[in-house]
Amino acid sequence: MARKFFVGGNWKCNGTTEEVKKIVATLNDGQVPSADIVEVVVSPPYIFLPVVQSLLKPDFHVAAQNCWVKKGGAFTGEVSAEMLVNLGIPWVILGHSERRALLNESNEFVGDKVAYALSQGLKVIACVGETLEQRESGSTLEVVAAQTKAIADRVTSWENIVVAYEPVWAIGTGKVASPAQAQEVHNELRKWLHANVSPDVASTTRIIYGGSVSGANCKELAGNPDVDGFLVGGASLKPEFIDIIKAAEVEKKA
Ligand code: PGA
Numbered sequence: 001m002a003r004k005f006f007v008g009g010n011w012k013c014n015g016t017t018e019e020v021k022k023i024v025a026t027l028n029d030g031q032v033p034s035a036d037i038v039e040v041v042v043s044p045p046y047i048f049l050p051v052v053q054s055l056l057k058p059d060f061h062v063a064a065q066n067c068w069v070k071k072g073g074a075f076t077g078e079v080s081a082e083m084l085v086n087l088g089i090p091w092v093i094l095g096h097s098e099r100r101a102l103l104n105e106s107n108e109f110v111g112d113k114v115a116y117a118l119s120q121g122l123k124v125i126a127c128v129g130e131t132l133e134q135r136e137s138g139s140t141l142e143v144v145a146a147q148t149k150a151i152a153d154r155v156t157s158w159e160n161i162v163v164a165y166e167p168v169w170a171i172g173t174g175k176v177a178s179p180a181q182a183q184e185v186h187n188e189l190r191k192w193l194h195a196n197v198s199p200d201v202a203s204t205t206r207i208i209y210g211g212s213v214s215g216a217n218c219k220e221l222a223g224n225p226d227v228d229g230f231l232v233g234g235a236s237l238k239p240e241f242i243d244i245i246k247a248a249e250v251e252k253k254a
Contacts, residue, residue: 003204003205003206003228004036004037004038004039004206004228005037005038005039005222005228005229005247005248006038006039006041006162006206006208006228006229006230007038007039007040007041007208007229007230007232007241007244007245007247007248008040008041008042008043008063008093008125008162008164008208008210008229008230008231008232008236009040009041009042009043009232009236009237009241010043010065010093010096010210010231010232010233010236011023011042011043011044011045011065011236011237012045012065012098012233013045014045014237015044015045015048015237017048017051020044020048020051020052021051021055023042023237024052024055024056025055026239026241026242027040027042027056027057027060027241027242028055028056028057028060030239030241030242030245031242032242032245032246032248033245033246033248033249034059035059037248037249038229038245038248039061039229040059040060040061040245041060041061041062041063041090041091041125042056042060042061042062042063042236043062043063043064043065043091043093043125044062045065046064046065046079049062049064049084049087049089050087053087053088053089061090061091062089062090062091063089063090063091063092063093063125064079064084064089064091064092064093065092065093065096066079066092066093066094066096066099067079067080067081067083067084067092067094067113067117067122068080068081068113068116069109069112069113069116070112070116081116081117081119081120081122082120084120084122085120085121085122089122090122090123091122091123091124091125092117092122092123092124092125093124093125093127093164093231094110094113094114094117094124094125094126094127095110095113095114095126095127095128095147095151096127096166097127097129097166097168097171098171100127101168107146107147107149107150108150110126110147110150110151111150111151111153111154111155112154114126114151114154114155114161115151115154115155118155118157118160118161122160123160123161123162124160124161124162125162125164125208125231126151126161126162126163126164127164127166127210127231128143128144128147128148128163128164128165128166128189129143129144129147129164129165129166129167129168129171129210129211130143130144130167130168130169131143131168131169132168132169135167135169140167140185141185141188144165144185144188144189144192145188145189145192148163148189148192148193149196152193152196152197158193158197158201158204158205159204161205162205162206162207162208162228162229163189163205163206163207163208164207164208164209164210164231165182165185165186165189165207165208165209165210166209166210166211166231167181167185167211168211169211170210170211170212171210171211171212171233172212172233172234173211173212174212175211175212176211176212176213176214176217176221177209177211177221179220179221179223179224179227182209182221182224182227183224183225183226183227186207186209186224186226186227186228187225187226189207189226190202190203190205190207190226193205206228206229207226207227207228208227208228208229208230208231209221209227209229209230209231210230210231210232210233212234213230213231213232213235213244214235214240214244215235215240215243215244218230218243218244218247219247219250221247222247222248222250223250223251223252223253224252224253225252225253225254229248230244230247232244
């Protein structure tokens, strides 16, 4: 079952109007594989979503970096899924580790957000991943399974979910997971989906890797059979993001 390579760019809390316009221009000019080969989604801060969406070439799409857990209303400072839909924003990133850690978003809360966003018609990049302490204590698989289960318990379809495996120790640290480490967790996550959701969901759901992905390491990571793309932070603000998109053409190892 072919899973289309997916490359997300998470711009986090970065940029000015001038800077985001420059990034978009670089993206629009980049020579990249066609949209049948790779799906590209960039995620600027909320406030720049409309300008980025209006300037980006139609092959590329945008994602919000978060949205509220339920219908909008008296929730100061939040942005609802309905508002994103109203603006024609197709995607949202949920469960990023920076929010899980700094804002205490629990597995259950993230699961609720994923379910609500899907119910409103958004597509979701759902992030999971272990801390260094959890990896060193041997609980990586248990942690990512619990994070995935909290989503699985609340959704009825996985059609509009991309799972991003992002080990916390690899995010923004320059310490990328080795291709073998990434492949191992992606394969285990796929087995978890097979056993706990369905064989079809396991074979069709894209599991992308995030954490210090760069132009230099993306090809080797992309060669792994269970690595279906990337969620890129720092490097998504730079011209090397084009090289990362090109990793969609790397042949998979058997
Ligand atoms: P990084 O961030 O590529 O800067 O490590 C990845 C992410 O947080 O999505």
